[in-house]
Amino acid sequence: MELHDVWFVLIAFLWTGYFFLEGFDFGVGVLTKLLARDRKERRVLINTIGPVWDGNEVWLLSAGGATFAAFPEWYATLFSGFYLPLLIILFCLIVRGVAFEYRHKRDEDRWQTNWEHAIFWCSLIPAFLWGVAFGNIVRGVKINAEMEYVGNVADLLNPYALLGGLVTLTLFTFHGAVFTALKTVGDIRGRARALATRLGLLTAVLALGFLGWTQADRGDTASLVAMIVAVVALVAAIATNLAGREGWSFAFSGVTIVAAVAMLFLTLFPDVMPSSLNEAWSLTVTNASSTPYTLKIMTWCAGIAAPLVMLYQGWTYWVFRKRIGTQHIADAH
Known part of the structure; x- marks a missing residue:
């Protein structure tokens, strides 16, 4: 296996970790409106992710940085072609972080309500747009012979990508509901489990359609195995949630995310960004990668730093x- 293949796997691992961790993080943010009945319950939900939300976003920074260093052509085409949706995601992540920190700085009802609206929308929008982005990456976009994206924003809003957005939104919200049931006590725990069941059934329908479409379009044996694992794990997550086994349910919902993301990367390889105009113009792990020397240095650095970060988290x-x-x-002042 060449180093560029290794770094494709590592980047897939970073994105998988990001969606696993930030997935329930986004889901809890959405649940501040769907589940919480009053401000105190919203504070409970926010406190479940308060110590970890910023650490979860480290995985995104690592995935973006690794892509920039290991596959500069992929990074350049991706961030120029998907500029507007990625800018919206970045804006939401900034506002969301500010909302977590500033919401409790003043006691006025309007102040806190506005920041709570920001947490909800800035969790929902990225959860949807990440699915749209990866749907387009897997499906293929308009890339010319110079490795440049020549499409427009409207091209990104195709049925397949929009379905992918709905899948990530519902899956992350389900993941967040299971996490909430795992991390809370009392009435909110029971309502989180009930909501998780309904969200899980909706997610199963959407995910089966999206993953089946992906498999039919670009799949092989390996991606079929990953798809089966994702579907079985999702069913197990719903069943264990119904049985009141929140820990197992959270583990199975996490396996669902891991297997689904693995399936997308398996269908993608050896491409990193297929061209819908001409297959010969696709970006691959070979023509989009950095020099072997750069990849070698990166491998040594990642081998030292990554385990330390994971242990700390x-x-x-x-x-x-x-x-x-x-x-x-505590009651508000």
């Missing part, structure tokens, strides 16, 4: 592992 989750409820939230 795992320790953070362990420290903040206990459940919380409205009884743990």
Whole structure:
């Protein structure tokens, strides 16, 4: 296996980790409007991800940085062609982070309500747009012989990509609902489980359509196995949620995300960004990669830094592992 193949796998791993962790993070943000009945319950939901949301976004920074360094042609074409949706995602992530930090700075009802609206919308929009973006990457976009994107924003809003957006939105919200049930006590825990069941059934219908479409269009044996794992894991997540086994349900919903993302990257390889104009113009792991020397240096750096970051983040989750409820939230001043 060449180093550019290794880095394709590593980038797939980083995106998988990002969607696994930021997935429930986005889902909890959406649930601040769908599940919480009052401000105290919204504070409970926000506090479940308060210690970890910013660490989850490190995976996005790592995935973007690794793509820039390992596959500069892929990075250039992707970020120029998808400029507007990626800019919207970036804007939402900035506003969302500010909302988490500033929401409690003042006691006025309007101040806190506005920031809570920001948390909801800036969780929902990226959760949808990431699915649209990856749907287009897998489907293929208009890339010419100079490795430049020559389409427009309207080309990105095709049925396949929009279905992908709905899948990531519902899957992340389901993942967040299961995480909420796992991290809370009392009435909100029971309502989170009930909502997770309904979200899981909706997700199953949408995901089966999207993954089936993907398999029919670009799939092979490996991607079919990943698809089966994703579907079985999603069914198991719904079943264990109904049985009140939140830990198992969260694990299975995580496996669903991992298997679904793995399927997308399996159907993509050896391309990194297929061209819908001419297959010969597609960006591949070979023609879009950096020099072997650059990849070698990156491999040494990643081999040292990545395990340390993962250990630290795992320790953070362990420290903040206990459940919380409205009884743990102090009354507003």
